[in-house]
Amino acid sequence: MDLLAIEGVSHATILSIMVEIGPEGFRKFNSSKEFVSWLRLAPNNKISGGKVLSSKVPKGSNRLKIALRQATNSIGNLKDTHLSDFFKRVAFRKGRQATVSATARKLGVIIWNMVTKKEPYKPPKEYLFLDQKRKLGIAKRMRKQIAKFGLTNEDLGLNANICKTAT
Template sequence: MKIALRNAANAIGNLKESTPLRDFFHRINFRKGRVSAISATARKLGIIIWNMIVKNTSYYNPENYLYLDEKRKLTVQKRIQKQMEKHQFKVDDFNFITI
């Protein structure tokens, strides 16, 4: 089973079209390398299969991780606001910037 999941994860990493699992694989691959990405994706696949069998739930394949994009935007906005407060800038000083 371990080898099958690792082979499936490797195949996911080789996909051309964008899927959530492929995007996950490439994020891990960029940060930690291909071997870690294969292991992490295989584990994710194992968890998905386990939940489908044991909990009898169907797999929900989100097309886009919009909540992550929104979370990143909020994080950037908070960081900018903290920097502005630190340097005592006001929003009115930057009326040409829209976020």
């Protein structure tokens, strides 16, 4: 599989993967969750009575975790890619340090899936984020209301030429 197809992954990252576990080492893990947990990138959820007490990423490091975090830092500096959009969304809410861990975890899952399942990396292009879905829903509701009340462009104060270019 071509791991260089993933944005932000360099030759150094791939070399550290090969040195640390190799292509056959991925088969030791039954799922991507086990793999990222071994890397110490998955949160350690402590739950008691249905209440989340703590969900911090456990301490501990290895060379592969460091390589994925460095690749994640380069992803954070990219523009208009799937992973960089994810990075920016999480960074807005959680800060850069938590974002690096979250994106490194996502990168680990992608790499595990590529190596074990022999799947090429296909970033979602048509994915709509929640704010975009809301905007489409509001526009759809507004069109229904306009049709329901039988309003025309003149009633709304719109020029007919503008409405044709907007739709």
